[in-house]
Amino acid sequence: MTKTSSLSEIDALLQRLEAQEAEIQHLKAMIEPARNGHERPERAVRSRRDMLKMAGAAVLGAAGASAMQVIPAQAANGGPLLIGSNNTGTATTYLITTGADSFYSQAATTGIGVLGVTLGPGPLGVGVRAFANADNAIGIQGMGVNPGCVGGAFTGVRAPINLVPAGSAGPPTTGAHSLGDLWADSSGIVWACLTAGTPGVFAPLQPGGANITHFVKVMNKQYNLSGNDGKTWVDMDATNLVLTITPLFNAQAVISINTDLWTANGGFNQDLGIFISGGIFGTGTIVAWKESGGPGTFSPNAAFVETTQPMIAGTAYTIKARWKCNQPEGAATIFAGAGPLPVGSAGGGVAGQISPTRLAVRLVADVPMPAVLTIPANNPSAVPPSSLPVGPDGRNA
Numbered sequence: 001m002t003k004t005s006s007l008s009e010i011d012a013l014l015q016r017l018e019a020q021e022a023e024i025q026h027l028k029a030m031i032e033p034a035r036n037g038h039e040r041p042e043r044a045v046r047s048r049r050d051m052l053k054m055a056g057a058a059v060l061g062a063a064g065a066s067a068m069q070v071i072p073a074q075a076a077n078g079g080p081l082l083i084g085s086n087n088t089g090t091a092t093t094y095l096i097t098t099g100a101d102s103f104y105s106q107a108a109t110t111g112i113g114v115l116g117v118t119l120g121p122g123p124l125g126v127g128v129r130a131f132a133n134a135d136n137a138i139g140i141q142g143m144g145v146n147p148g149c150v151g152g153a154f155t156g157v158r159a160p161i162n163l164v165p166a167g168s169a170g171p172p173t174t175g176a177h178s179l180g181d182l183w184a185d186s187s188g189i190v191w192a193c194l195t196a197g198t199p200g201v202f203a204p205l206q207p208g209g210a211n212i213t214h215f216v217k218v219m220n221k222q223y224n225l226s227g228n229d230g231k232t233w234v235d236m237d238a239t240n241l242v243l244t245i246t247p248l249f250n251a252q253a254v255i256s257i258n259t260d261l262w263t264a265n266g267g268f269n270q271d272l273g274i275f276i277s278g279g280i281f282g283t284g285t286i287v288a289w290k291e292s293g294g295p296g297t298f299s300p301n302a303a304f305v306e307t308t309q310p311m312i313a314g315t316a317y318t319i320k321a322r323w324k325c326n327q328p329e330g331a332a333t334i335f336a337g338a339g340p341l342p343v344g345s346a347g348g349g350v351a352g353q354i355s356p357t358r359l360a361v362r363l364v365a366d367v368p369m370p371a372v373l374t375i376p377a378n379n380p381s382a383v384p385p386s387s388l389p390v391g392p393d394g395r396n397a
Contacts, residue, residue: 135176163190169250169313170368171202187249187313189365204365207249215243215361220354222337230327233273233286236336241321241359247311250370251363254308257321259357260300261292265332269293271324272303272336278317280310291326293334300338300355310370311363321359 077089095102105113116127130139142151154160163184166172171191172183177200181193195201207213219240228234235241236259245253261270270292277284288307311317325334336357343351 136178168368171204172199174199176200177202189249206365212248213251213363215245217241217243217359218356220337220350220356222335222339222354223357224333224335225323225325226329226331226333228325228329228334230325230329233271233275233322233324235275236321236323236357238320241357243319243359243361244316245311245319245361245363246316247313247363249313249363250366250368251311251313252308252366252370252373253311253317254306254362254364255288255319256304256306256360257358258302258304259321259336260338260355261303261323261334261336262300262338263293263297263332263334266297268329268332268334269326270303270334270336271326272305273322273324274305274307275320275322276309276317279312279315281317284318286322293326308373310366310372312370319359319361321357 077091081087081093107113114128118125118127128140132139144150163182165184165186165188167186169185169187169189171185176198177193177196179193179196179200181200181202183191183193183202185191189207190205191202192205193200194203217240219237221237221240223236225234247253255274255276257272257274259272261272263270271289272292273286273289275284276287281287287309288305290303290305292301292303323334323336325332337354339354340352341349341355345351
C-alpha cells in the first residue's frame with residue numbers, strides 16, 4: 001500500500017467519521033433540553049486537514065486503523081447499557097438475578113430513582129412493568145423511609161391509578177391474603193382485607209353520592225284515607241312517594257319512611273308500610289310496617305318504619321310508601337302530615353307548611369348474593385291470643 005493510497009483511504013474514512021459526528025450532534029440537540037436557558041455547546045469538529053496532519057506516515061499501520069473506529073453515542077440492540085447516555089432498542093431487555101434485588105436505582109439528591117415513560121397507546125404502552133411470580137412476591141415496592149417521604153405518588157389525566165377489576169363480583173374467595181390488601185371486583189367495588197388469612201376477611205369500601213347510594217323523596221303535603229277495608233294496603237302518593245332504584249353494586253338497602261299520622265275518629269289507627277317490587281320481591285310485597293294511633297283524635301303521632309332488604313346489582317326495584325286503616329273505616333278518616341306551621345314560629349321553618357313525609361333508601365355494599373338480614377321469624381301461633389292485650393276496639397293490639 002502506497003503512502004498516497006493510504007492517505008486517500010484515511011481521508012475517505014475521516015469523511016464518514018465527520019458525517020457521523022455531525023449527525024450525532026444534531027440528534028443530541030433534538031433530544032437534550034437546553035440547560036440554564038442556553039443551548040448545549042456542540043463539540044468542536046476537527047477538519048480533515050488537521051486530522052491528516054496528526055496522522056503522519058508512522059501511524060498508517062495498525063495504529064491508524066485503530067484510530068478509525070467510531071465509539072457509538074448510544075447503545076442499541078446487542079450493545080452495552082451506557083450510563084449517562086440515551087439507550088435505544090427494539091426488543092425487551094431482561095435483567096435476571098438469582099440473588100436479592102435485580103435492579104437498584106437511587107437518586108442521590110433530588111432526582112427520581114426510576115422514571116418510566118411510554119409514548120405508545122395503552123394498554124400496550126407501559127412505562128414500567130413488573131411481575132411477581134411466586135407466593136408473597138411483590139412486583140413493585142415503593143418505600144418512604146424518612147419523615148416527609150411517601151412510598152408512591154401517582155398522577156394521571158384519565159386517573160391517577162387504576163385497579164384492574166376481577167372477573168367476578170365480591171371479594172376474593174381463594175388464596176392467602178394479607179392485612180391491607182385491596183381488591184377491585186367486577187362491579188368496581190373496592191374491598192380491603194381487614195383480617196389476614198385464606199382467603200382472609202374483606203370489607204367493601206363504601207361508595208357514596210346522591211342517587212348512587214342515597215335516594216330520597218320528601219313531600220310537605222297532607223294525605224287522607226277513608227273507606228279502607230282494614231286489609232288492603234294502598235299507595236300514600238303513587239306519584240311522589242315512589243323510588244325506582246337499579247343498584248350499581250350488590251347491596252343491603254336500608255329503607256325508611258317517617259310521617260305524622262293521626263285520625264279524625266277515635267279508635268281508628270293508622271298502619272304505615274314499606275312496599276317493594278322487583279327481583280326476589282316479584283310483583284311486590286310489604287316488607288315492614290308499623291301501627292300508629294290511640295284513642296285520641298287530631299293528635300299527630302310521629303311514625304317511623306325502617307327495614308334492611310337485599311338488592312342485586314343491575315336489577316330494578318320500585319319502593320313505595322303505603323298505608324291502611326287498622327280496621328274497616330266506614331265513614332272514618334285517617335291522615336298523614338300535620339300542621340300547618342303557624343306564622344311567626346320561633347326557630348325557623350316555613351310558615352303554612354305541612355310536616356314532611358319522607359321515603360329514603362341508603363345502599364350499603366354487600367357480597368355477590370346478599371341475603372335478607374333476619375331474626376327468628378315472628379310466629380303469632382306461638383303466643384296464645386288470650387295473652388295479647390286487647391285494644392279499645394276489642395281487637396288484640
